[in-house]
Amino acid sequence: MYKQDLLASPSSQLTLNNNGSSTTVDLYSQEGLEMVAGLWLKVSCEHRLMYEPTWLGLPIIQFPTDIVMMQELIWKLRPDLIIESGLAHGGSAVLYASLCEMIGKGRVIGIDVEVREHNRTAIRSHPLSNRIEIIEGSSIDPQTFARVKERASGVQTVLVVLDSNHSHDHVLRELNLYHGLVTPGSYLVAMDGSQAHVWDVPRGKREWKEDHPLTAIRQFLKTHPEFQVDPHYTRMHLTSNPDGFLRRLTHGGAG
Numbered sequence: 001m002y003k004q005d006l007l008a009s010p011s012s013q014l015t016l017n018n019n020g021s022s023t024t025v026d027l028y029s030q031e032g033l034e035m036v037a038g039l040w041l042k043v044s045c046e047h048r049l050m051y052e053p054t055w056l057g058l059p060i061i062q063f064p065t066d067i068v069m070m071q072e073l074i075w076k077l078r079p080d081l082i083i084e085s086g087l088a089h090g091g092s093a094v095l096y097a098s099l100c101e102m103i104g105k106g107r108v109i110g111i112d113v114e115v116r117e118h119n120r121t122a123i124r125s126h127p128l129s130n131r132i133e134i135i136e137g138s139s140i141d142p143q144t145f146a147r148v149k150e151r152a153s154g155v156q157t158v159l160v161v162l163d164s165n166h167s168h169d170h171v172l173r174e175l176n177l178y179h180g181l182v183t184p185g186s187y188l189v190a191m192d193g194s195q196a197h198v199w200d201v202p203r204g205k206r207e208w209k210e211d212h213p214l215t216a217i218r219q220f221l222k223t224h225p226e227f228q229v230d231p232h233y234t235r236m237h238l239t240s241n242p243d244g245f246l247r248r249l250t251h252g253g254a255g
């Protein structure tokens, strides 16, 4: 892969030059891990690597490490209902449905403001389509939410994944709307907080610097102590979802 051997000995250091200032860290230190992961995020965003994976035939717009982490979460949680805003090509809905199939229970609701016909057809004709319901509409539209809320009523374990519009305002509105559907011990996953860290890449947008899910997550948590960030599912460092796994504590806040 490399044009020459990439040698990195125990004493190697990593220096990042940026507009005349530089930062140097020991490669194998915690700072080195964080710098490599942070740079991988920026470079892979520039090369649009998140658009590369597929899951059981359908494109899934996630990094492989995040796919593995969602697998860990769903396998452990064994949810009866997974609600996802942001269906896109359906790869993530099929991922969640495939885990439900392995577990032997569970359904997925995929919400999208616009479901393109070829995506709808691909999801409908997928072997796991019987576990997936598509709802077309904005996730923050009261009618969409009412439909979802009805499906979640009385369900034992509900997991919510927010992966639609990643602006501060939209994510905050989604958090405020959907958090009540998350059952105690389950999770509200707010994806793509990494938008805050990729505004400066060549393909990035300057407005992402201030407009991203992380500020929405922080604002939401100030008034919702029943939710806590769980760092377990971002421990690989290569993640698009920093501080995105919000666990709803069980009664009394102890669990």
Ligand SMILES: C[S@@+](CC[C@H](N)C(=O)[O-])C[C@H]1O[C@@H](n2cnc3c(N)ncnc32)[C@H](O)[C@@H]1O
Binding pocket: 059, 060, 061, 062, 085, 086, 087, 088, 089, 090, 091, 092, 111, 112, 113, 114, 137, 138, 139, 140, 163, 164, 165
């Ligand atoms: C990042 S993609 C979702 C990726 C998908 N979850 C996956 O992992 O493959 C974002 C999607 O959110 C949808 N979207 C944008 N605004 C929305 C809204 N207000 N309500 C629902 N979906 C929205 C877009 O149409 C797009 O398909």
